[in-house]
Amino acid sequence: MSADMVTHTYVPEGSEPEAAEVLSFLAAHAEKHGAEPVRRFLLVGSGEGEQIELPGTVYRALLQVVEALAAGKAVTVSPTEPQLTTQQAADLLGVSRPTVVRMVESGELAAERNGNRRRLLLGDVLAYRERRRARQYAMLEATAVDLDDEDDPAEMIERLREARSAAAAYRRG
Known part of the structure; x- marks a missing residue:
């Protein structure tokens, strides 16, 4: 799978209850363990044993995206070259x-x-x-x-x- 390396804006769909749920989980975890993840955060696939640990930068990007979507804001992902x-x-x-x-x-x-x-x-x-x-x-x-x-x-x-x-x-x- 290869995502296009172009700017894309994600607009919240309705009230985004899933984003609020994810945000609530992340907020509770941050409150309990601090701003940086102490435990591992995993991306889980549909099959048994299909999982990968999220790096810190991906976790922080995910947190920012979920906070914005939960607040009803659009999120733009814009890859840039150094x-x-x-x-x-x-x-x-x-x-x-x-x-x-x-x-x-x-x-x-x-x-x-x-x-x-x-x-x-x-x-x-x-x-x-x-x-x-x-x-x-x-x-x-x-x-x-x-x-x-x-x-x-x-x-x-x-x-x-x-x-x-x-x-x-x-x-x-």
Whole structure:
């Protein structure tokens, strides 16, 4: 099962007695054990033994959703991708922050501007890193030269020069 990763609004249906019941359970549990769950909260399936423990973040999201629905409010779930500052992107890529700024300005990396700040999506930075690695591996493969003891050293030097020239031309263009 794969839920669409799009924004969706859930509108309460009538008085939502089920949501009030869940909210009452959660409130009683919080009163008894504190705000954070001490015991396990489980999502239970229809078959025997079908259950999974809810992580703390899912529990807190569920609590917020149930409180809103019980109060008759609509709830919007809007998945967002983590955003990075230019410094965080630079750290991830192993380059300087000014290099990331140049890559953004040249269009190599996509970024959004918020005032004078730039924000980059984590997925964009990771995709760029993979493209860069693929280019680096391709360049290494293209510049590889097999050496044998029987090869002429002058010929090997010429082949290495050609490989360096090809690498320089690739970087320029």
